[in-house]
Amino acid sequence: MKNLINNLVILTVILLVGCKRNSEDLSNRVLTFNTIDVKAPFVMPGIKIPDFRKTKQYNITDFGAIPEDKNKNYNAIHEAIDLANKNEGGTVIIPKGEWLTKKIQLKSNVNLHLEKGATLLFSEDPQDYLPVVHTTWEGMECYNYSPLIYAYNCENIAITGDGEIKAKLDVWEKWYARPEGHMQNLKILYNLAANNSPVIKRQMVNGTAHFRPQFIQFNRSKHILIEGITITNSPFWTIHPYLSQDVVIRNVNVYAHGHNNDGVDPEMSQNVLIENCVFDQGDDAIAVKSGRNQDAWRLHTPSKNIVMRNCVVKNGHQLLAIGSELSGGIENVFVDNCEVVEDANMYHLVFIKTNERRGGYVKNIFVSNIKSGAMKNGVLGIETDVLYQWRDLVPTIERKLTPIKNVFLENIRAGHVKYVSRILGQEELPVENIHLKNVVVDLAEEEHSHHEHVIGFIEITKE
Structure with missing residues (x-):
């Protein structure tokens, strides 16, 4: 009986220690935050951004990603994003190699992290950016092709790492010109907006509008970090924080020499820091x-x-x-x-x-x-x-x-x-x-x- 009691005590201690260790492991996998204080000639609030260093990692290869298979990569990336979001914080890892994909839609509490030597290569097929999303064209709201990387009404999101995101331009560069069909659709959107038509009625994917999507758009989002990455090529504006708050863009290299390729377009956004970046763009x-x-x-x-x-x-x-x-x-x-x-x-x-x-x-x-x-x-x-x-x-x-x-x-x-x-x-x-x-x-x-x-x-x- 004494030996049985001793064994039960030992087993209980082991279980308790195991639970404590598990609890510690979980506590180390939490999303934390940093606040950046910026000196300026005006009162600048502290900028709150997420810190994903302690969050769980989700490598897209564990979800079936295969280089050059855009469908499998698209599915793997979004399965990883979904899981990280459901677990209230996680880092989706894009490992070394070139990964062809369709659009990426971020969710709250997710960091898209590109390891050194990794390239996310975005398809040139406009169909890969459907269904349409609530976005903008030159300051007017509409439903259009999804930005290549898109976040809507999210918080605590990031794109980080030493890798590259790159757009194939085969189709988009043909749309740089503004033929008659495009101009007529500009008139349609202008008049819809001027008459305060509901945004849902401003459907601008119709075969002739050819409104190019932004590369990255954070729409109605907050607590955003882009750090370290290289961005190559863009269909339209490169980084577009729209109606967003607390945005930090740092140590980013932009190379985009297409039409309307601004580097960063903060629009109706507040508390934005852009630092230590290199801009080599067409606008x-x-x-x-x-x-x-x-x-x-x-x-x-x-x-x-x-x-x-x-x-x-x-x-x-x-x-x-x-x-x-x-x-x-x-x-x-x-x-x-x-x-x-x-x-x-x-x-x-x-x-x-x-x-x-x-x-x-x-x-x-x-x-x-x-x-x-x-x-x-x-x-x-x-x-x-x-x-x-x-x-x-x-x-x-x-x-x-x-x-x-x-x-x-x-x-x-x-x-x-x-x-x-x-x-x-x-x-x-x-x-x-x-x-x-x-x-x-x-x-x-x-x-x-x-x-x-x-x-x-x-x-x-x-x-």
């Missing part, structure tokens, strides 16, 4: 937007508290573009300590653009400590009548001007430019309070600056 490095016309007035959400720092731009149109889709308002943008390489082929360092249809507002824009090569145009451009193809395509349905004020540029050195600043305000609503301090160029071809309808322009230059 703007960062283009801050806040929706177009009636849609943005309805959603009533400004883009604000956006910081870009310690980045290098190798090609594109602007280091910082604001607009022209800015109808929800844009405020508190800070770009600091960035470099534009000598042969980047840029138009401006900073370009703010709007028109009589936008409304919204722009205020509190700070750009400092920038080193740049030559610009096709100038250091600062502000224009209030930028309509591109829309000028003759559709009429102005409701006229709303955009107040622009409080723009500060400091400690900027650029090479050969046409002008330092060109500001074209409107007589009935002048641009206000523009300060340039220690903005120096090697050579200005034309007159130093050209300004119309500006109140409170101050320039202080010192070598």
Whole structure:
């Protein structure tokens, strides 16, 4: 009997220790969070982002993934995402190799992690991005092809690692042109949005619209991290946080030289940090937007508290573009300590653009400590009548001007430019309070600056 009791005690201890160890293992597999405090010339809230280092890992090969089999890879990735989501936190591992896939739809509490040497190669077939999802086209909400990586109403999501995500462009690059069918569908969407038609009725996959999807879109989501990855090619805008909060994009390399290939387009998003990235793209490095016309007035959400720092731009149109889709308002943008390489082929360092249809507002824009090569145009451009193809395509349905004020540029050195600043305000609503301090160029071809309808322009230059 004594031996039996001793054995039961030993067994109980073993079971208790085993339970404790299991409990400890589980406690180590929890999703945690970091808060990043960012210094800026305005009050910047701490940015809360997920930390997946202790979460359980789900390797897609355990779910049947096979290189070059896009259907099996698509199914494996989504099975892993589903399981990580159900377990309230997990990391989906894309191992070394090239993995052809269709669209990826992220879910809350999931990190898509690409190991070194891993490439997620996204199919060129538009059918692989159906069914349609609630998304946007140039500031107007609609139902369109899914972005290649898409998150809707999610929280605590990430794309991390040393690997690459890459888009095959076989079809998308044929859609870069804007033939008659595409233009007619632009008119249809414009009028639907202008008349506040329900978004569900704005079905834009119809055989002729050819509205290219964004590469990555975080839609109505929060607590987002993109870190370490390389992004190659894009059908449309590359990284698009839309109506999202607490976004960190860091140590990311973008190479995308297609049409409308902006690097990052924060739109109606708040508390965004972009740092230590390399941008080599066909359009703007960062283009801050806040929706177009009636849609943005309805959603009533400004883009604000956006910081870009310690980045290098190798090609594109602007280091910082604001607009022209800015109808929800844009405020508190800070770009600091960035470099534009000598042969980047840029138009401006900073370009703010709007028109009589936008409304919204722009205020509190700070750009400092920038080193740049030559610009096709100038250091600062502000224009209030930028309509591109829309000028003759559709009429102005409701006229709303955009107040622009409080723009500060400091400690900027650029090479050969046409002008330092060109500001074209409107007589009935002048641009206000523009300060340039220690903005120096090697050579200005034309007159130093050209300004119309500006109140409170101050320039202080010192070598």
